[in-house]
Amino acid sequence: MTTAIKENLDVYLQSFRELERRGKAPEWLARIRTEAIESFLDLGFPTPRDEEWKYTNVASIARTLFEPAPAVTAERAAERVATQALAELECPRLVFVNGRPAPELSSLEGLEAGIKVMSLEKAVAGGTEPVERYLARTAGHATHPFVALNTAFLQDGAWVEITKRTALSKPIYLLYVTLPGSKPTVTYPRNLVLIGRESQATLIEGYLGPGDSAYLTNAVTEIVVEENSVLEYVKLQNESPAAFHVATVKMQQTRNASAHATTVTLGARLAREETASVLDGEGGEATLNGLYVLTGEQHVDHHTTLDHAKAHCSSRELYKGILEGRSTGVFNGKIIVRPDAQKTDSKQSNKNLLLSEDATINTKPQLEIYADDVKCTHGATVGQIDAEALFYLRSRGISQREARNLLTVAFANDVLDKIKYARLRERLKASVLERLATQP
């Protein structure tokens, strides 16, 4: 560890002490935070020598002194919120600006009775019992420096509780907007979601920031999907092209629970997206899909984990990447099949379209199988636009540019078409289309 980075660890410790002194947190949370900062100080920032971080160098994050994002009036974000990709999706939403709830921009209209969608800080302060039971249980901070940091500096985010036997008619949308300060800033969004048994919900997480401001979003989302429930989860990461985004989404599924996650990554200069599900009850189903569209100097690292802990579960995974410019992508798909997880059925696929010669992708399946009666397949492809298809389209009068776009969009839609909530699917397709159309 270089001394510069070591000094920064002290800065983190000092900010932590200040936070502690202000001491509003209940004792149980204060204890978790203390554990977390200790983990972070032990672990330090990862380096490419760590196998898990081999292709993603976070030295630029480690070297930067991020200040807590300043409180700003929510009004300043109003325009941005009104014009973002999913603005027209009429659904209950909680908007956060610089990590703080912005009630003026939020609306819970149309939310079914008895469903809680609220500030996590408020839920903690109000002594909400399940929060204490579930917070920091699913996403372990002992081994992951960024989760540890998020937990140590945990302040606010969303607490979502869907009571049992409830089917939501509309998605719940959590949107995080960062407005830049004069110096690099950081936020630590933290979401805790509990889907009660026999319920059904769609949850959207969005991240965005303006222009070319450097900031770090270090987010953690924990989701518990209880027995026989169905969750559709969609994340749209559209941070500023100068931003750092490190996020961990961890799902815990019990018996017969089904989770279908789609991570769409368009933004950030450097992003690490970790998405994981533990299939911890028989009959569970997990889908982890992803789409990344990268250009310029962007670097995005997707690390996924499907942890089959119990028998008779199935998992599907399709990640597709479109890389232009000098962008770099990483896909690491870990599948763990534990000794009890007989009859596991798992399929993983990562497909990449390189639109420039300077773009690169590192793709790696990582299978750890400890049961014998299982079906696990995986495959990865890296290719260019199909020259024959391109010629076929052009030979019918379609311009080269439009033909390339058509083929690229078709490649992307393969992932987006699997999103079940139709209006969300169409909005996402439109914003990916727009993004592809504006690429050089």
Add this chain to the structure above:
Amino acid sequence: MLLEIKNLHAKVGANEILKGIDLKVGLGEVHAIMGPNGSGKSTLAQVLAGRDVYTVTEGEVIYDGKNLLEMAPEDRAREGVFMAFQYPVEIPGVSNTYFLRAARNAIRKHHGQEEMDAMDFLTFIREKMKLLEMDESLMTRPVNEGFSGGEKKRNEIFQMAVLEPKLAILDETDSGLDIDALKIVARGVNAMRSKDRSMIVVTHYQRLLNYIVPDFVHVLSDGRIVKSGRKELALELEQKGYGWLEGAVNATASP
């Protein structure tokens, strides 16, 4: 003259495939091109459509008064050149209807005509679908994906009917078709015959030419047209095979 090919030479890598082709196609004429496997028929078709894996090393092609070889594939299409592929390409994720409307609109725009919206376009293609007995479901499916061999060929002719080209080059559109499908395809092609449209029909079989009766027949062998004649030539070829002609090639080649 709609198309005039003069001494056309083309190669792939170091391999010369077309070795001096001369061919004139007048407006409204139908020309059949026959010839053994590997003689260069598809290469000729692809070069005319603008496929860049083939390098033209010599000769020229004048189409409708323009230097065809200088034009991008999409510009050729917009100017009325259409090639039905011997092996149509599958394009996952792009619906047949969307693709065809984009193509037709690109051509219309080129001619300063208004673009067709989805509704108008649907009405327009209905009739063409009937002509080629195209199932409705093929229209919403991705271009050629999972189509049977016959469906792919029919889709090519259907595209021709929708795009209304001035010069249609049909590369073995009959191969792999059963007799019923062949009749449907031939009916589609014949419905398109007009004094303002020329066709080059590449085929191995006389069978197709019973339905699409050509004005001229040419035999391509080893990258050259070795014999030209009227429709009777196709019958003669059917009886005698190409061996008879390869003799003729040698005979003309030696002084």
